Amino acid sequence: MVSAKNIAMSLAAVAALAASQASFAADEFGGLDSVAIEAGGGEHVQVVRWSAQKNWNKNWFARGGYHLSGYWDANVAYWRANRWDDIQDNRKNLAVVGVTPVFRWEADDKLGFYGEAGIGASVFSSVYTNTHRQLSTAFEFADHIGAGYVFANKWDVGVRLQHYSNGGIKHPNGGVNLALLRVSYGF
Secondary structure, three states, X not given: OOOHHHHHHHHHHHHHHHHHOHHHHHHHOOOXXXXXXXXXXXXXXXXXXXXXXXXXXXXXXXXXXXXXXXXXXXXEEEEEEXXXXXXXXXXXXXXXXXXXXXXXXXXXXXXXXXXXXXXXXXXXOOOOEEOOEEEOOOEEEEEEEEEEEXXXXXXXXXXXXXXXXXXXXXXXXOOEEEEEEEEEEEO
């Protein structure tokens, strides 16, 4: 069972690993710019997601010390569904892999407050049928809005509202909504 303590321990372990391996990752993995871990959940589901990012380093619509830029986000997640097939205490574990282009409104020095939004694609290890939420395909669009703060030491703490849906490709398409806490470290 995924508990708050297990999630906190996982966040701490990944954060320590990210900080200790930052220069290695930046040099050895094609110039990745950051790594992140997210944890949270929605209706009868808990999620832990790990990701790596590559910045676009763009400076669109510069105004008042802020600009629009973005990054690619490649992620893999572990989902724990607690009401599979709408049966109480019927549990199912799922893996989800995705990639998302994310637009970010940020300060010119990339520090301080930011807002972001993205829409990408994800593939589930199993068709999602948790609670009354059914997604009739393993392929899902993953969109989010978020906000956060980047500290001078390159740690980034943010929150996201995430939505998964197949965009009406096939029905039913109940959609899944998540609230996530995100911690990232930039190289």
